[in-house]
Amino acid sequence: MDKELEAITSGTVGFFWPILETGEFSKEPERGFVSKASSRGFEIRTLNEEPSVAISFSPNRPRPSAIVSMSPEGSAVFLQISKHGGKANFGGRRASAYNYTSRMVISRFPVEELSKPKLDVRVRELRAHFPGISRWAGLKVSNIKHERKPDGRLKAAVLRLESPEEMVVDLGSLSLIIGGHWEVDNDEDRASVYSPVSIGVKAKRPRDATELLEVLLRVQDLVNVAYDTFMRVDGGVAVMGVEAEPARYPQFWHDGLMEGPANRPSSREKKGLPLFCLADLNGAQGISRWVRLYREFPSAFDAVAAPYRIGGMTWHGYLRETAVGMERLVAAARKKGRPAWTKEKTVSLCLARRVGHPFADFVADVEKWADLFWSVYNGGKHQASYDPDPKDIMTLAASGNLLLTAYLLHRCGMSKSALSGMFKSGVSYQLRDRVQELVQNPPVGLRPTSSR
Numbered sequence: 001m002d003k004e005l006e007a008i009t010s011g012t013v014g015f016f017w018p019i020l021e022t023g024e025f026s027k028e029p030e031r032g033f034v035s036k037a038s039s040r041g042f043e044i045r046t047l048n049e050e051p052s053v054a055i056s057f058s059p060n061r062p063r064p065s066a067i068v069s070m071s072p073e074g075s076a077v078f079l080q081i082s083k084h085g086g087k088a089n090f091g092g093r094r095a096s097a098y099n100y101t102s103r104m105v106i107s108r109f110p111v112e113e114l115s116k117p118k119l120d121v122r123v124r125e126l127r128a129h130f131p132g133i134s135r136w137a138g139l140k141v142s143n144i145k146h147e148r149k150p151d152g153r154l155k156a157a158v159l160r161l162e163s164p165e166e167m168v169v170d171l172g173s174l175s176l177i178i179g180g181h182w183e184v185d186n187d188e189d190r191a192s193v194y195s196p197v198s199i200g201v202k203a204k205r206p207r208d209a210t211e212l213l214e215v216l217l218r219v220q221d222l223v224n225v226a227y228d229t230f231m232r233v234d235g236g237v238a239v240m241g242v243e244a245e246p247a248r249y250p251q252f253w254h255d256g257l258m259e260g261p262a263n264r265p266s267s268r269e270k271k272g273l274p275l276f277c278l279a280d281l282n283g284a285q286g287i288s289r290w291v292r293l294y295r296e297f298p299s300a301f302d303a304v305a306a307p308y309r310i311g312g313m314t315w316h317g318y319l320r321e322t323a324v325g326m327e328r329l330v331a332a333a334r335k336k337g338r339p340a341w342t343k344e345k346t347v348s349l350c351l352a353r354r355v356g357h358p359f360a361d362f363v364a365d366v367e368k369w370a371d372l373f374w375s376v377y378n379g380g381k382h383q384a385s386y387d388p389d390p391k392d393i394m395t396l397a398a399s400g401n402l403l404l405t406a407y408l409l410h411r412c413g414m415s416k417s418a419l420s421g422m423f424k425s426g427v428s429y430q431l432r433d434r435v436q437e438l439v440q441n442p443p444v445g446l447r448p449t450s451s452r
Contacts, residue, residue: 001258002235002251005107007073009042009253011035014071016046018064018100023118025068030098034069034078040255041103042078044069048086048096061086066121067100070111077109077121077240078102079209080254104209106238108250113242125239126212127200128220128257129181134197136226136274139164141180141195161195169284171215171291175202178284196234206241217256218291221305225405226274230260230308261311275425276409280418289412297408300329304405315390316380319397322404323377326351329404346374348400355406358419362428363399364436372442373400379448388446392438399435402428 001009015029032046044067067078083101106123113119134140141164147156166179181198185191199219201212216233223231236257237249281287294301303325307313313321330347333339344350349370352359363369373396379386380393406419414422422428438446 001253002107004074005076005105005251005253008069008071008076008107009034009036009105012071012073014069016044017068017114017119019066019068019119019121020062021065023120025119027114029070032097034071037101040259041082041101042105044078044100044102046098046100048088048098064100066119067102068109068111068114068119068121074107075109075111076105076107079104079106079121103256104213104252104254106209106240106250106252108246108248109240110243120206120242121209122206122241123203123209123212123238124206124241124244125200125202126209126216126236126252127177127181127198127238128216128233128236129196129198130220130223130231131196131234133223133227133231133274135277136223137178137197137278139178139180139197141182141197142193159193161193167284169288171201171288173204174207174212174215176200176215176219176284176287176291177202178278178287209238213254213256215291218294219287220257221294221301221308222287222290224308225304226276227272228275232260233257256309261309273425275422275428276414276418280414280421281409282413286413290408293408293411297329297332300325300404300408304401304408315394315397319373319377319393319400320380322397322400323348323374325404326400329407344370346370348373348403351403351407355403355410355419356416358416358423359403359406361420362402362423362432362435363439365439369399369435369439372396372439372447375447383448386448389443392443392446395431395434395438398431402431 011033013031013033016032016034017025017029019025030046031049032044034042034044037043061084063084064081065079067081069076069078078100080103081100082103084099086096086098088096130137141161143160143162145158145160146154147158149155161182161184163180163182166177169176177198177200179198179200180195182193182195184193199216201215203212220231220233236252238252239246240250278284278286281290303321306321307318326347330342330350334342341354342350344353349367352363352366352370360366376388376393376396379388402423406422409422410416410419423432
């Protein structure tokens with residue numbers, strides 16, 4: 001988290017102005033403090049200093065759409081207020097108070113806007129910083145050139161930082177921007193360099209931050225799938241609607257982008273080569289298609305992307321969510337003209353045939369794999385006593401999810417040759433041997449006694 005944001009949200013006291021959806025707010029601020037929540041987001045607690053409000057306090061008090069704050073550490077606006085409430089105490093030794101929970105904060109809110117009758121807390125642009133994805137994006141911000149002495153020993157190292165040319169693609173009324181970001185902190189003899197990939201969303205006119213965040217979350221889903229882990233965003237800049245060209249860009253923080261599931265390894269613990277790169281999707285155009293198709297087939301995309309966010313899913317649940325995603329995807333395709341490829345016996349075979357030889361080479365026999373996958377799915381759904389080896393469920397679930405991933409990536413622009421490369425990657429290669437053995441020699445008890 002940015003140092004200024006960390007100071008603002010580390011328990012500091014300040015003034016808070018809850019903002020209604022209409023932009024209206026009380027000129028008299030609430031006094032209180034804000035701190036990082038133990039789970040996700042931020043907790044704001046303020047004093048209820050009006051006796052008349054305390055007497056008539058009601059849980060139906062309107063939830064604010066935002067809260068502007070001003071403290072000794074700086075100003076900020078808290079967005080996406082997910083919870084609000086409070087407690088009224090009459091007499092005794094406890095004060096009445098309000099409680100709020102926020103999922104997002106943007107620093108450096110222009111407090112001179114408080115002199116207006118209404119506040120505009122919309123944004124024009126959000127840019128998220130993704131560390132560790134330079135290989136995936138095909139962008140290089142930093143370059144180090146070493147100079148050596150005649151005897152081979154190191155003489156000097158020259159660091160060059162340069163923002164690469166940005167890739168821009170339209171997303172309807174929004175623009176997706178992929179580029180680089182760099183910062184240098186020259187602290188005497190301990191200089192540091194920060195040069196992540198920057199992925200942003202820009203609007204021509206101010207928008208609710210949620211609209212721009214949705215795009216960034218979908219992009220992060222794609223990166224998570226590529227690296228097979230939650231790839232944490234560790235910073236970002238924002239442009240408020242009321243301040244088109246700020247002297248210094250505000251920083252933003254959002255729990256969905258910056259905090260992964262607690263019980264799943266993050267990018268810091270798990271690193272490796274991505275399953276595919278941005279170039280395999282024809283660049284930013286592929287991301288644009290990913291975002292648009294996500295809205296069209298949410299169940300299928302959630303089956304592929306959601307596990308990296310929620311964590312803790314069993315292999316039975318993973319297989320079930322994958323199969324449901326397949327079902328709804330094929331059902332949606334049938335409604336759009338009933339294409340020939342959707343008329344196979346099972347939806348697993350429909351997708352296997354559609355992806356073609358990359359998956360056929362992976363499982364060796366697509367008909368046997370598809371029949372086994374769907375039988376196991378139905379067995380778990382309809383037979384209470386069905387209890388196969390979890391390792392076999394894991395193999396089928398992982399291979400089925402990889403098939404669904406391949407189909408979606410193909411829809412986003414990935415070629416069959418690039419799909420073949422993905423199925424031959426290190427992660428997929430290990431799975432290939434297990435799934436081929438399972439398909440050719442399914443153990444007793446894996447296939448249910450009957451399936452529907």
